[in-house]
Amino acid sequence: MTAGLNNYLVLSAVLFSIGLYGALSRKNAVVVLMCVEIMLNAANLSLVAFSRFVTPVALSGQTVAIFSITAAAAEVAVGLAVVIALYRQRGTVDVNDINLLKW
Amino acid sequence: MHIMSIPSALIWAVWLLPLGAFALISPLIRPFPGKAEPASFISIGAVGISFALSLWILASVLQAPDRQIILHGADWLSISGGPVFNFGLLIDPLSAVMLSVVTSVSLMVQVYSRAYMHSDPSYLRYFALISLFTAAMLGLIVSSNLLSTFAFWELVGLSSYLLIGFWFHRPSAVAAAKKAFLVTRIGDVGFLAALLVLYTKTGTLDITGLNSPGVLSAISGGVLTWAALGLFLGAMGKSGQFPLHVWLPDAMEGPTPVSALIHAATMVAAGVFLVARMYPLFQAAPHVLTVVAIVGAFSAVFAATMGLVMKDIKRVLAYSTISQLGLMMLGIGTGGVWVGIFYLFNHAFFKSLLFLGAGSVNHATGTFDLREMGGLRKKIPWTFAFFVLAAVSLSGIWPLAGFFSKEGVLAAALDKQPVLFGFALLTTFLTAFYIFRVVFLVFFGDYRGSHGPHESSRIMLVPMGLLAVPAVASGWLNANGGFEHFLGDGATHGFWSGFIGALAHPLALFSLLAALLGVFSAYTLYIKRWISPDKVKWFLRSPYAIFTRKYGMDELYENIIARNALYRGVFQAADWTDRVVIGGASAGIASLTTGAGRVLRRFQTGQIQLYAVAAVLGMTAIVLIALVRG
Amino acid sequence: MGINIAFWVLAVLAATGALAVVSARSLFRTALGLVLCFLSIAGLFFTLSADFLGIVQVLIYVGAIAVLLIMAIMLTRDVEKGNLPSTLKIPALVSGLAFAGLSVWVMLNTSWQVSSEAPTTPTASTLGNLLFDQGGLVLGVEIAAMLLLAALIGAISAAREK
Numbered sequence: 001m002t003a004g005l006n007n008y009l010v011l012s013a014v015l016f017s018i019g020l021y022g023a024l025s026r027k028n029a030v031v032v033l034m035c036v037e038i039m040l041n042a043a044n045l046s047l048v049a050f051s052r053f054v055t056p057v058a059l060s061g062q063t064v065a066i067f068s069i070t071a072a073a074a075e076v077a078v079g080l081a082v083v084i085a086l087y088r089q090r091g092t093v094d095v096n097d098i099n100l101l102k103w
Numbered sequence: 104m105h106i107m108s109i110p111s112a113l114i115w116a117v118w119l120l121p122l123g124a125f126a127l128i129s130p131l132i133r134p135f136p137g138k139a140e141p142a143s144f145i146s147i148g149a150v151g152i153s154f155a156l157s158l159w160i161l162a163s164v165l166q167a168p169d170r171q172i173i174l175h176g177a178d179w180l181s182i183s184g185g186p187v188f189n190f191g192l193l194i195d196p197l198s199a200v201m202l203s204v205v206t207s208v209s210l211m212v213q214v215y216s217r218a219y220m221h222s223d224p225s226y227l228r229y230f231a232l233i234s235l236f237t238a239a240m241l242g243l244i245v246s247s248n249l250l251s252t253f254a255f256w257e258l259v260g261l262s263s264y265l266l267i268g269f270w271f272h273r274p275s276a277v278a279a280a281k282k283a284f285l286v287t288r289i290g291d292v293g294f295l296a297a298l299l300v301l302y303t304k305t306g307t308l309d310i311t312g313l314n315s316p317g318v319l320s321a322i323s324g325g326v327l328t329w330a331a332l333g334l335f336l337g338a339m340g341k342s343g344q345f346p347l348h349v350w351l352p353d354a355m356e357g358p359t360p361v362s363a364l365i366h367a368a369t370m371v372a373a374g375v376f377l378v379a380r381m382y383p384l385f386q387a388a389p390h391v392l393t394v395v396a397i398v399g400a401f402s403a404v405f406a407a408t409m410g411l412v413m414k415d416i417k418r419v420l421a422y423s424t425i426s427q428l429g430l431m432m433l434g435i436g437t438g439g440v441w442v443g444i445f446y447l448f449n450h451a452f453f454k455s456l457l458f459l460g461a462g463s464v465n466h467a468t469g470t471f472d473l474r475e476m477g478g479l480r481k482k483i484p485w486t487f488a489f490f491v492l493a494a495v496s497l498s499g500i501w502p503l504a505g506f507f508s509k510e511g512v513l514a515a516a517l518d519k520q521p522v523l524f525g526f527a528l529l530t531t532f533l534t535a536f537y538i539f540r541v542v543f544l545v546f547f548g549d550y551r552g553s554h555g556p557h558e559s560s561r562i563m564l565v566p567m568g569l570l571a572v573p574a575v576a577s578g579w580l581n582a583n584g585g586f587e588h589f590l591g592d593g594a595t596h597g598f599w600s601g602f603i604g605a606l607a608h609p610l611a612l613f614s615l616l617a618a619l620l621g622v623f624s625a626y627t628l629y630i631k632r633w634i635s636p637d638k639v640k641w642f643l644r645s646p647y648a649i650f651t652r653k654y655g656m657d658e659l660y661e662n663i664i665a666r667n668a669l670y671r672g673v674f675q676a677a678d679w680t681d682r683v684v685i686g687g688a689s690a691g692i693a694s695l696t697t698g699a700g701r702v703l704r705r706f707q708t709g710q711i712q713l714y715a716v717a718a719v720l721g722m723t724a725i726v727l728i729a730l731v732r733g
Numbered sequence: 734m735g736i737n738i739a740f741w742v743l744a745v746l747a748a749t750g751a752l753a754v755v756s757a758r759s760l761f762r763t764a765l766g767l768v769l770c771f772l773s774i775a776g777l778f779f780t781l782s783a784d785f786l787g788i789v790q791v792l793i794y795v796g797a798i799a800v801l802l803i804m805a806i807m808l809t810r811d812v813e814k815g816n817l818p819s820t821l822k823i824p825a826l827v828s829g830l831a832f833a834g835l836s837v838w839v840m841l842n843t844s845w846q847v848s849s850e851a852p853t854t855p856t857a858s859t860l861g862n863l864l865f866d867q868g869g870l871v872l873g874v875e876i877a878a879m880l881l882l883a884a885l886i887g888a889i890s891a892a893r894e895k
Contacts, residue, residue: 002737003736003737003740004847005845007744008740011744011747011748013833013837014833015748015751015770016832016836017830017832017833018748018751018754018829019755020719020829021826021828021829021830022751022754023715024712024715024716024719024825024828024829025712025818025819025821026755026816026817026818026819027814027816027817027818027819028817030809031754031755031816032712033805034754034764034767035754035755037794037798037802038751038754038770041770041771041774044774044786045774048777050845051783052781052782053845053848054846056848056852057850059853059856062783062856062860063860063870066789066860066864067873069790069793069794070881071880072793072798073793073798074881074884077884077887077888078884080801080802080888081887081889082891082892083805083809084891084892087809088894093809095712095819096819098711099708099709099710101709102707102708102709710820712821712825713821713824716824716825719828719831720824720827720831723831723832723835726835727835
């Protein structure tokens with residue numbers, strides 16, 4: 001079976017959903033960040049797949065993917081810094097315990 | 104004799120001058136402490152000129168075609184493109200007579216006040232207010248439009264409020280002022296309602312327009328009746344007719360000259376004037392004139408009985424005023440405009456003289472209480488002389504003024520309503536009795552007070568003397584039928600035939616007899632003491648108790664109507680509605696909000712993943728809905 | 734044909750890695766699953782003839798981000814607790830499945846305008862021209878640079894000892 005656009009897109013959707021499930025269900029803040037990265041990668045995958053199959057010459061999808069990777073790098077840097085700071089403050093990175101902002 | 108007709112600017116000046124005096128004194132002079140007394144000359148000068156002008160107006164009206172001068176003035180306002188309300192002046196015999204009455208009495212009262220109010224710290228305020236009062240009344244008299252009449256009507260009410268409560272540091276004066284204001288307000292509601300009815304039905308409030316037969320025949324009798332009754336309700340409030348009379352005796356809390364003004368010329372006369380002014384309307388309305396006559400006759404007897412037993416000289420005079428106003432209403436109701444206005448005309452002079460005399464007595468003895476007077480005949484002879492003249496005139500004894508006007512009322516009543524004639528005759532007897540009771544208690548017998556009595560100054564005596572002249576002679580104006588001819592359309596006849604001939608009429612003998620009987624009864628009781636007043640009091644103890652308690656009218660209003668019906672009923676219901684319904688609704692909404700918040704905040708767990716789950720599910724649901732529906 | 738086989742192999746590997754991230758007990762296995770997932774995606778980029786992005790993926794995600802995440806795992810002492818699920822396991826599963834179903838359904842039901850042209854290879858010079866040439870996305874590049882600088886400073890200030 002030839003790997004066409006739909007194959008890539010479905011793979012991207014599956015990866016994204018796995019990442020989503022992980023981001024919603026993991027206790028450890030670092031793992032949550034990892035899952036977010038998986039979701040970003042899934043999005044990148046679909047961008048590149050669109051670039052390959054819809055605009056194979058212009059490569060515009062790949063350009064967007066480059067920016068997306070840049071943003072992901074910035075995000076992970078800040079996110080991890082926040083996790084470290086939180087850990088220093090409260091001695092845990094369990095998102096269930098980080099619930100000060102409530103009623 | 105031909106007199107130059109008065110220029111219209113001077114007609115305006117008649118009421119604008121006192122208003123100007125008020126405007127000058129109140130905001131311009133009062134704030135600067137200076138010599139107070141010269142300022143009173145502004146007020147007196149203004150009203151003096153007004154008096155002169157109103158005499159000129161009177162003369163001009165006599166010569167004017169149709170005996171009428173109408174000044175259109177300025178367009179005042181219009182309601183949503185409807186007819187324009189014109190602020191103009193209407194001078195006819197009625198208003199011309201009223202102008203001269205008001206200005207002359209006001210002038211005398213103001214001159215008198217210079218001495219009477221001499222030591223009062225609020226001297227300037229007094230003159231400012233009395234100018235305003237006079238201006239308001241003059242404006243009411245001359246205005247050609249019922250709407251502006253109403254405005255001046257309210258202004259009269261306001262200035263009387265301010266003057267009755269002149270000594271506002273006294274709680275009783277404050278209460279009296281409030282009472283006067285509120286009670287007359289009840290009548291004013293009727294006046295206003297009548298204005299609204301008339302305006303919606305006819306589209307005009309112009310007095311001559313409303314009084315024209317063309318307009319009157321265009322409205323149905325029922326509407327006319329209600330409108331006339333509304334106007335009469337206003338007149339009842341202002342003129343202190345039963346059952347809205349309760350404010351008038353309390354209004355004695357004001358300075359005595361103010362009482363003289365209120366009772367003679369400015370305030371209470373407004374009600375009678377209004378009925379006279381709208382007389383064609385009243386005439387066109389079925390039965391309303393009968394109501395006017397009945398209310399008047401009843402008030403006359405009703406108030407006179409209370410006047411019999413009062414221990415305060417001013418209160419006797421106050422009830423006398425109500426009673427006399429009742430006779431004026433009776434006169435208008437049965438005989439027409441000239442009867443009532445002629446009575447008002449004469450009454451203004453002798454009643455203001457009586458009040459000024461009472462003020463003079465008060466000056467001499469320091470009290471208004473009849474039990475602390477007596478024997479003042481020798482001490483204050485001038486006051487005595489003037490007071491007795493006025494009392495005789497009030498009693499209606501020939502040949503003084505009161506006789507002629509009373510005769511008019513009695514004749515008219517006998518002609519139209521014989522039952523009411525009985526009331527009027529009874530009133531004549533009672534009037535003579537109570538006023539001579541006052542005369543005998545004050546001026547005869549032995550002095551019972553402690554104050555050293557002395558005659559008042561000349562500034563007080565001169566105005567009294569000047570008022571005594573019309574108090575004696577104003578009735579003679581109609582001896583030849585001249586007054587009736589001027590205001591109505593009777594024929595004139597010889598002066599002497601009227602002057603002497605009036606006595607030949609059996610009716611006059613009746614009224615004279617009733618009056619003399621009253622005087623004689625007072626003489627019997629208070630001078631000769633053939634019968635002790637205490638015995639009479641004991642013998643008639645139950646009516647006496649009713650009279651002294653004023654028929655329980657104050658209690659009725661205060662306890663039953665105000666306290667129970669209004670306070671317990673209406674106001675508490677309103678309070679309950681406010682607290683339970685409105686307050687409950689707003690409190691309910693508030694507690695619903697906080698309750699909802701208390702429940703909803705449980706979802707704010709601080710668990711970021713929960714929020715994310717909600718966001719994802721929500722977004723999925725929205726997309727799904729969009730897909731399914733789109 | 735080779736590309737097809739490569740796709741299926743890489744797809745299975747990527748999914749396995751991702752599942753390892755969300756389900757492995759040990760945090761180390763989680764990190765390894767993440768690296769596997771990243772590498773497979775890099776391979777998938779190659780199958781899409783995006784050679785430059787494939788290299789970038791390896792360098793940034795595997796070389797930088799994964800290492801950074803592993804370092805974070807080491808720094809926080811929650812390693813011994815393992816990769817535990819939170820209380821929201823079931824709702825999260827439902828959301829994930831719902832999202833997956835919805836997006837797959839949408840993707841399969843959309844008719845994409847697939848082009849049959851041969852893809853550009855190699856991509857590096859073309860991307861360079863797209864980004865830096867006249868009429869390119871220089872402004873975007875500058876903004877991305879500012880973003881990185883801001884993230885750098887922000888991360889340092891957030892994480893430094895107070």
